[in-house]
Structures are given as structure tokens and as C-alpha cells.
Amino acid sequence: MSTETEHGVALPTPNVVAPPTSELHRIGQMSQFTGLYSRELLRTFRNPWVLVITVVQPFMWLAFFGSSFANVPLAELEKLLHITISSYTQFLLPGVLSTSMLSVGMFGAMSTIQDKRFGYMKRILLTPTSKSTVFLAKALGSATRGLVQIPVMVVAALAFGVQLDGSLLMWAGFVLALIFLALGFSSLFLAVTASSTDWQTPGVISNFIMMPLMFASGALFPTANFPAWMATIANWNPVTYTALLGRGVVVSGTFDWLYLGYVALFAGLLVLAGTLVGRKYMKVE
Amino acid sequence: MSEDAIVANGITKAYGSMTAVDHVSFRVPSGGIFGLLGPNGAGKTTIIKVLTGLSDLTGGDARVAGFDVRKYPMEVKQRIGWVAAEVILDDDFSGWENLWLQAKFQRVAEWKDRAKQLLDYFALSAFKDNKVGTYSTGMRKKLEIALALLHEPQIIFMDEPTIGLDPGTRRMLWELITGVNREYGITIFLTSHYIEEADALCSQVAILDQGKIAAMGSPNDLKARVQGDYIELETGEPVNETRLLAIPGVREVRVQGRTWILKVDRSEEFLPSLFDHVKPDLIRKINVEKPSLESVFMQLTGKRIDQAGAEVQDYRKFYANVRRARG
Numbered sequence: 001m002s003t004e005t006e007h008g009v010a011l012p013t014p015n016v017v018a019p020p021t022s023e024l025h026r027i028g029q030m031s032q033f034t035g036l037y038s039r040e041l042l043r044t045f046r047n048p049w050v051l052v053i054t055v056v057q058p059f060m061w062l063a064f065f066g067s068s069f070a071n072v073p074l075a076e077l078e079k080l081l082h083i084t085i086s087s088y089t090q091f092l093l094p095g096v097l098s099t100s101m102l103s104v105g106m107f108g109a110m111s112t113i114q115d116k117r118f119g120y121m122k123r124i125l126l127t128p129t130s131k132s133t134v135f136l137a138k139a140l141g142s143a144t145r146g147l148v149q150i151p152v153m154v155v156a157a158l159a160f161g162v163q164l165d166g167s168l169l170m171w172a173g174f175v176l177a178l179i180f181l182a183l184g185f186s187s188l189f190l191a192v193t194a195s196s197t198d199w200q201t202p203g204v205i206s207n208f209i210m211m212p213l214m215f216a217s218g219a220l221f222p223t224a225n226f227p228a229w230m231a232t233i234a235n236w237n238p239v240t241y242t243a244l245l246g247r248g249v250v251v252s253g254t255f256d257w258l259y260l261g262y263v264a265l266f267a268g269l270l271v272l273a274g275t276l277v278g279r280k281y282m283k284v285e
Numbered sequence: 286m287s288e289d290a291i292v293a294n295g296i297t298k299a300y301g302s303m304t305a306v307d308h309v310s311f312r313v314p315s316g317g318i319f320g321l322l323g324p325n326g327a328g329k330t331t332i333i334k335v336l337t338g339l340s341d342l343t344g345g346d347a348r349v350a351g352f353d354v355r356k357y358p359m360e361v362k363q364r365i366g367w368v369a370a371e372v373i374l375d376d377d378f379s380g381w382e383n384l385w386l387q388a389k390f391q392r393v394a395e396w397k398d399r400a401k402q403l404l405d406y407f408a409l410s411a412f413k414d415n416k417v418g419t420y421s422t423g424m425r426k427k428l429e430i431a432l433a434l435l436h437e438p439q440i441i442f443m444d445e446p447t448i449g450l451d452p453g454t455r456r457m458l459w460e461l462i463t464g465v466n467r468e469y470g471i472t473i474f475l476t477s478h479y480i481e482e483a484d485a486l487c488s489q490v491a492i493l494d495q496g497k498i499a500a501m502g503s504p505n506d507l508k509a510r511v512q513g514d515y516i517e518l519e520t521g522e523p524v525n526e527t528r529l530l531a532i533p534g535v536r537e538v539r540v541q542g543r544t545w546i547l548k549v550d551r552s553e554e555f556l557p558s559l560f561d562h563v564k565p566d567l568i569r570k571i572n573v574e575k576p577s578l579e580s581v582f583m584q585l586t587g588k589r590i591d592q593a594g595a596e597v598q599d600y601r602k603f604y605a606n607v608r609r610a611r612g
Contacts, residue, residue: 026363026392035389043377119373123432126337126367127390128359284339 032129040141058153061096086163093157094246095219101181105189108142109202116197135278143182166249177242180267187274194281219243238266290315290472295345305331307496320487321476328496329476350439366433370445372425376418391436403431423454443475480579499585508576514552515574518545
């Protein structure tokens with residue numbers, strides 16, 4: 001049954017008698033999550049600048065930072081780094097991959113604040129979508145964005161002539177650790193900015209956590225050279241363990257499950273805590 | 286379904302010490318268009334927020350589409366559609382993608398046929414793959430209504446549906462809103478501070494002022510409550526109040542700024558005698574107001590709707606802010 005209107009177009013079947021909302025076939029809550037998650041990814045990767053930065057940044061790290069010790073004889077470098085390596089870039093690669101997961105939470109936090117300011121958060125929350133679902137989709141969305149850097153950086157490293165050790169399975173374990181790290185820090189960013197609508201908040205937080213967690217970790221230099229206070233931070237820092245796990249794989253083809261467990265625990269706790277905070281404190285506008 | 290679409294029972298919303306909505310009660314019968322008319326800052330948007338479960342109630346309770354808003358907000362949200370005052374869409378996505386996302390959020394499995402029909406109905410089919418950022422305001426508004434209709438809701442909430450639109454687009458939207466109500470049988474709950482809008486669209490109107498309902502009824506019922514016409518008079522020099530009261534047929538005299546507001550039995554009889562009492566060259570402006578929802582509001586509150594707002598909103602500024610937020 002359809003009706004002609006002034007517009008001369010047939011209307012979808014009207015439900016004048018009883019709107020059949022209750023009978024309308026509803027699919028599971030997963031649909032809300034996949035909708036939100038796809039939206040995050042599409043929005044990110046349709047922006048050409050995002051792709052450019054994703055590709056360029058790892059190159060810059062390896063090119064500039066990785067070349068810092070180019071003129072240091074390998075034997076001296078190995079003494080300094082307490083490890084047998086083929087080049088500093090080989091030492092650096094797992095570390096840079098780990099530290100780059102620190103900032104991915106910023107994407108999720110920015111996109112959440114944008115949704116609040118646009119009002120799109122109202123559009124989402126005026127459907128039967130829970131704040132926890134929104135939180136998880138944002139966290140996973142920004143973590144995914146960070147993961148794109150992994151293949152790019154590995155290819156970059158190969159292009160720089162870095163030797164890579166480790167089996168495919170070990171690499172999969174390392175990537176899993178990076179996923180955990182990204183999820184944990186995304187949740188941290190999202191939880192801290194849950195009640196914020198200010199564009200500047202994620203940047204402020206990023207500045208606040210980036211430096212300490214990047215340098216007080218074993219990602220760029222070995223912790224053995226640190227003063228005691230910095231070594232203490234590094235010993236708690238999940239970036240340290242992700243970097244150590246990766247270094248084991250990349251440099252010597254070894255895999256330490258304990259490191260993976262630590263990072264998994266970190267991610268689990270932060271995702272859980274973040275979801276609870278988000279459910280309670282996430283502002284609509 | 287003979288049950289009321291919305292039952293609000295003493296709903297109250299306070300933000301700190303400020304009470305935005307103060308013990309408001311009303312019923313919205315199924316199938317009609319119910320309008321909440323009032324100045325800016327009267328609490329209209331807040332009422333929509335608490336009825337849709339977006340904001341918690343401070344006091345009172347409400348049933349929407351048969352469900353208690355406090356206890357079953359998700360059930361309510363499944364059965365309502367919502368059209369924002371400021372047009373909220375994802376500009377980076379196409380019209381079709383916006384529909385797809387809405388279907389995902391509403392967990393509707395088979396949405397494509399209905400989405401196509403809605404796009405046809407709103408004459409947007411040709412633009413469905415264009416980014417919404419390229420749409421005109423009228424098209425955006427239509428897409429927003431299509432989104433609200435996608436999951437076959439029982440009630441659609443429209444917050445200031447034609448705010449800041451040009452007269453042509455406003456008329457087109459009025460036509461669409463009555464069309465949606467009539468042909469889909471969907472109850473519409475709208476807020477407005479435009480008198481003509483409430484008068485043209487609504488079967489029931491509640492007049493809201495400072496968080497309280499001042500009057501409720503059909504537009505005709507409400508207008509019947511006003512006896513006599515209102516005259517607004519602006520004079521070049523101060524005029525004595527007693528001189529105005531002395532004119533035959535004048536019932537009440539009030540002053541609002543430099544303007545006198547006179548309530549008279551019949552403006553046709555009053556106007557000739559006005560010139561006998563006040564020299565015509567003193568008069569700067571005369572405005573005759575026949576019984577309307579505006580005069581109902583004036584009678585109830587002593588103010589005009591557009592002057593009663595807590596702050597007068599500048600729409601260019603409003604949209605500029607919206608754009609800034611997006612940029």
C-alpha cells in the first residue's frame with residue numbers, strides 16, 4: 001500500500017493503525033559498535049593528510065633518530081646499549097613502534113570531543129546506543145589507526161637495510177602487545193577527556209604523558225643507563241615491556257610471554273576502568 | 286493504540302540552583318502534532334532532553350511511547366525519532382552513509398528499501414552519494430527528518446524545526462511535517478518560538494514561560510480565551526496613561542519600554558477614537574494584534590514571545606558558532 005503525495009512520490013507504506021516498531025526486526029548491539037567503529041575508520045582514512053602523516057612519521061623517526069649514532073663504531077654502541085645488534089635502527093625499531101602507540105589515544109579523544117561539539121554525540125545517544133559502546137568503539141578506532149603505522153614502519157626499516165629476526169608467530173605476538181598498548185593508552189585518553197569539550201585537552205594530556213613515558217622506558221635507550229628514579233618509572237611503564245618484547249623478536253628472535261602478559265593486564269585494566277568512567281562521566285555536549 | 290504517546294507528570298529539571306523546567310505536566314495524544322510554544326530560555330529544549338532520556342529528570346516522571354523514561358530509556362529511544370534544532374549530521378559522509386549509520390545505531394536490519402523510499406519522498410535520491418557537507422540547509426533538514434523516520438518510530442521530537450530558515454524552506458518543512466504526521470501516523474512533538482508555526486501545525490499547544498506551562502489547548506481554544514484585540518502604540522512624546530485609559534473601549538494599558546500595549550474590545554471601533562484623544566502626529570507606530578497565540582502569550586505573561594527570551598538569539602551568530610565548532 002502506498003499513497004500519492006503532493007510531491008507525486010509514493011510513500012513508504014504508512015503505519016497509520018499501529019506503528020510496528022516493536023515488530024521491526026532488530027539486530028544485536030554489535031551493530032551499534034560496528035557502525036561507530038566503521039565511522040571512526042572511514043573518517044580517519046578518507047583524510048589524505050592522515051595517511052601522509054601515518055607514512056611520513058615512521059620514516060622520519062628511523063631516518064633522523066635512527067641515524068644519530070651512524071658514526072659510532074658498532075662495538076662501542078653495543079657496549080653502550082648492552083646488546084648485540086646490527087645497527088642502532090634495529091635496536092630502535094621496536095621502541096619507536098611502542099612509543100608511537102602512546103599518542104594514538106589522542107585521535108580517539110579528539111574525535112570524541114568533535115562529536116560533542118558538533119552535537120553528533122546527541123544523535124548517537126538519542127538512539128538505543130550506550131555510552132560504553134561509544135567508548136569502546138572510540139578506543140578501538142583510535143587504536144586501529146595507530147596500528148597502521150606498524151606495516152609502514154617495518155617496510156621503512158627494511159628499506160633502511162635493517163635486519164629483522166623472529167618468526168611470524170613471534171611477530172604476531174609483538175603486534176598483539178602493540179594492540180594492547182594502543183588500547184590501554186586510548187582508554188586512558190578517552191577516560192581523562194570524558195567530561196571535556198575542549199579541543200586543547202587531548203594535546204595537554206599528550207604533552208604531559210608523552211615525554212615521561214617515552215623517555216622513561218626502554219624504548220629508545222636501555223634502562224640500565226638510567227638514574228634510579230627514572231628506572232623506577234621505566235620498570236612500571238608498559239612501553240618498556242612492549243619494547244623489550246619487540247627487541248627480543250627483532251634482534252635475537254626470542255619471545256618473553258611475561259612481557260606480553262604485563263601489557264595485556266595493563267590494557268585490560270585500563271579498558272575496564274575507562275569504560276566505567278566513560279559510562280558515568282561522558283558528557284553529551 | 287489509544288494510549289497517550291507522551292505523559293509528563295510534574296517533570297522538573299534543575300541545573301544547580303537554576304530550575305529550567307518546573308513541575309510541568311501534560312499529555313500528548315497519539316497521532317497529533319503537539320507544540321511547545323515559548324520564548325528562548327523557557328525550557329523547551331530541556332523538556333525534549335528529559336523526555337528523550339538524553340538528560341536525567343530531577344523530579345517527576347514521564348512515559349514516552351508507553352515506557353517510563355527513567356526506567357527504560359533504551360526502550361524509549363528505540364521508539365522515538367529526533368530532529369535537532371541545529372541540524373546534526375555527519376558532514377564527512379554522504380546522505381546514504383548517514384542513513385546507514387542511523388540504521389546501525391537503531392539496530393535495524395532491513396533498512397535499505399525504506400531508506401530509498403524516504404530519499405524519494407524527500408527528493409534527495411539524486412544527492413544520496415554526495416557528502417552532506419555540500420547539501421543546502423533545506424536538504425540537510427530533510428535528511429535529518431528522513432533519519433528520524435528510518436526506524437519507524439511512534440513519536441518524533443523536533444526541536445525548533447524551522448529555526449533560522451528562510452520563509453520558503455520553512456513553508457516546505459511545514460508541509461513535510463504535516464505530511465509525515467498524516468501519512469505515517471506518527472505523533473509529532475515540536476518546540477517553537479514562532480507563533481505562526483505553532484498555529485499552522487499543531488493540534489495541541491502548550492505555552493511555556495520560565496519553565497512552567499502557562500496555558501494548554503488547541504490553538505483555537507487558546508485564542509478564544511483572549512477577548513479583544515491588542516494595540517501596540519509607540520509615541521514620539523510621553524503620553525499620560527490616564528489619557529489612554531479614558532478612550533472608550535480600552536480595557537487595559539501596559540507599558541513595555543517606549544511602547545504602550547492597549548487591550549481593546551474591538552480595534553475597528555477603537556482606532557478612530559484614538560485619534561481624537563492622541564494627536565496623530567505624536568504617533569510613531571501602531572500595530573493591531575487580532576487574537577492569536579501571541580496575544581494569548583501576552584495576556585498570560587504580559588510580554589511578547591520574541592521579547593521574553595532570556596537572551597535574544599542571533600541566528601547568524603548561532604550558525605556561525607555551529608560552523609566554528611565543526612571547523
